[in-house]
Amino acid sequence: MNTKSYFFQSFAIVALAFVAFIGFKQILPNKLFSDSKLDSKSVLIDSLLLESVANDSLSLDADSAGTNEAKLGKQKIVFEDNEGIEFPAETFDDYKGYQYLISFYEKLYQLEKNPQNKVRIAYYGDSMTDGDLIVQDVRASYQERFGGNGVGFVSIISESSASRGSVKTLYSKNWKIQSYLNVKKPISPFGVNGHVFFANEKNNATWVQYEAGLNKYSTSLDNPTLFYGRSSKKGNVNFIIGKDTLRKNLSPNNLVNSLKVTSGSIKSFKANFIQADSIPIYGFNFDNGVGVHVDNFSQRGNSGLPISMFDANVMQAFHNSLKYDLIILHYGTNVLNYGTKNYSWYQKGMTKTVNKIKESFPGVSILIISTADKSTKYDLEMKTDSAVVPLMNAQKKYALDTESGFVSLYTLMGGDGSMVKWVEEVPAKANKDYTHFNQRGAKAIGKLLYGQLNKGYEEYKVLREKRSADVSKRRTSKKTNADSVSVKNDSV
């Protein structure tokens, strides 16, 4: 056996290996794992987004957008008064657009005066709000202050039913589902939730069962009401509450029909659909009729573009019975991963979406929530993805253009590099995909969102107070043109 000391050789190997590494680094490619492109058929992403990306890959150069933004940022945005109320001017950089939420704020004000009133919010989102994350916290904040019980409108089922804690859903596997995410011409129009369901099977019962969760203000199912659409055939549904079975007829005569399961609050019930195969079924609404209600319409993989395919007549029919006061559009996560920094195509598409919302819910305030921060690895470090700020700016632009309120979630959560902090904090507030929040983080985001909305409301109340003082002083009333904006160029 060789017992001679081997220290020199040992050191030589480690040192030479270091040299070899430098060599390998120069000749070998930088990446060990290929970024495999997935077959788009197997991934949940909306088809309109894929089309827009494909159409737009040849569009304008990205650089010109940057210089415009710098100029735009300092531009002053002056609001014209609405019913005698005018929020102070803002710059594009810190645009919030409270002015355009006045009709919502007024409804809140009326509710605060008279607790028998009600206010309803529709919260459209993507996987960020899956499982009622964020939305349940916004809902709880509003219900805490203004009253109201119930989780609002719930789709029959969704991919995230299992992860939703605010209402528990069990269901049979035989529902036929069409989603605005990947179906362009549904058999019957989509509901306010963007889906339409059919209890299709002849032999086996198609059923869904709901049980109230443990969240504050949602510990019971209040006035559960079924919403379904128009069809030439009639059908039946059995509602099973405890040991009782109520058999009801579905008469699908109107564009949107509703059927109350029972009045009052129950803990759980099951709905068994019998011979209802051609009737479009949308979901159940749970609310106690007073206070604030927030509907969560989340859909994984959604960019927001599919909303532009909504049937405005059907939406108006929903609006007539549910009476919305604010529509929130919270999107962006799904358009970050396409290697582009020019989002003019998305701005264009989302303008269409917002216009569709305006057509569907006339006179209702609209709030755009921007993408959150998201990190990507550059060299060896996780940093804010370079597409985040351009996307956020595009979202701000269509918010401004369509006269909608705006929340920059990216700025709100801390701006540049904040996602890395949220993930690495102990206890963590976001997941290791550096994109999604966990329960704890969602709670924080919900609080931040409510905080910004509420700040606008408090300002509104002050302005309103001032107006009534002014009016009583001058005793003059003049007509104002509602909802318009002018952008003045600041010459400095």
Add this chain to the structure above:
Amino acid sequence: MITIERINNWFIENFGAITTEQVKGWFVYNPDEKLLFNTGLFLGLFLVFYFVYGFLRKTFYLRLTYVILFSLFFYYKSSGIYFLLLLLSSVVDYGLSQIIYKEKKDSVKKIYLVISVILNLGLLGYFKYMNFMIGTYNDMFNGHYAFHDIFLPVGISFYTFQSMSYIIEIYREEIKPTKNYIEYLFFVSFFPQLVAGPIVRAKDFLPQIYQKLNLTKQDVNNALFLIIGGLIKKTVISNYISVNFVDRVFDTPMTYTSFENLMASYGYAIQIYCDFSGYSDMAIGVALLLGFKLPVNFRTPYKSTSITDFWRRWHISLSTWLKDFLYISIGGNREGSFVGYLFPSLFFFGILLWGITSYNTSIIPLIVASVSILLFCLSFLLSGKRKQTLVTNLNLFTTMLLGGLWHGAGAQFIIWGALHGLALAVHKIFIELFPSKKETKINFLWRFFSIAITFHFVVFCWIFFRARDFDTALQVINNIGQLTFEPQQWQIIALGYKNVFLLMLFGYVWHFLPERFTNGMKSVFDKTPLLIKAIILGFVYWIVYATAIAGSQPFIYFQF
């Protein structure tokens, strides 16, 4: 012509310009950048350290002091100012061990031993379990004690156990104390095993200090082979699958399908093995390069044919430590003790309480609690030597409960320990009732069957180990319970996570390769010339680098 400028340019091109700020970063503690064996910084520092070490090989105290200084610096880079804690506890332990050694009276000796054990466990307890205890107290009695802002010094669980082994072995007169403090500090602070084990025993390590330092060619071959394997296991397999798959599923199990949950559980099993054993292998390899032989820590544990076998192959340095100093101290298989009765009783009382309180929502907890108590009772009632088996099982169960808690402060670690403790008891009674199934005399089919059962039981327990809390663990288990046979869906998922699943497969194939095969690879490696070895090692460095630089896979939602 080669000019200084050209060398400089080449240097900047390959390494980037080096600023004073960066140089400072190499030597100053940064909580976000720990000095791990798989970092470039460690490689650079080690090269310089090792060069000088080679020249000091014939000296004794100079060499020890040199290594101690590097170890303290290494620890400072991982835990900042807490390297003073390491120094402080080593001074106290050294002092106590001297007193115990010199003391003649057994009773006085024992008092000093108890003092040192309390001090060591108290230190560990404060840093590791204080907030857990406050949280548990608050939950149970609606208390409102604020959490302490405690930094957990890296490796405190390891070096505390190591210095305890020194004192207990002196007390048991198994070893003689070191001649002076320097030698003792060298043993406690030796950087290769300082932060993540293996837990080196004084009686194995101390004699090596006094031997003439020697490094043979075979030692270096062994060391390089271990380091290469460790680097691949830790930085390639473990890191990649955790960031890109396992962590995500365990973050929000309910947003993933049953199949993804199942694969994440298998993924975590190979991840934790590769992470832990990979780091151990690197530690053993680095120590070997310095001329010190540390004990083997993992012997392909998932090849175990029983849970008893598993604990002879998994984290061996910890399980032997627990056996020698905890299990035997509380009575082993000889006698019962207060501690041996206390912890199992508390545990079984606790789960029974859980079963009863959650009876209104679900009967399952009560069933689980009753079955586990029944199993534990059967494990000694069915035995021929009831009294002795009862004592043994109680002590074993206590060891596993506390061993579970050693891994982390949390209820899920206790559950993990309890599951293993229960399984060990069940396996023992099984062998007693069916002696024909002893490991040495089983046929191929039975062997395959027992490996599969053992592996799946271990994976099941890992779910508790990995999950953020008890509820998350139940969600994962529930979700896997709803798995249905849908090969098409599985195929889509497998394609979506192609890289992750391939690495998992690679990890498992490597793990289950017959020993003959790995030995063959080793002997081929041994025979290659020095230069080729260096190139292989360099290539592995590159793989580590290329994996580290790979961005994380964007999240995917599937549709089926």
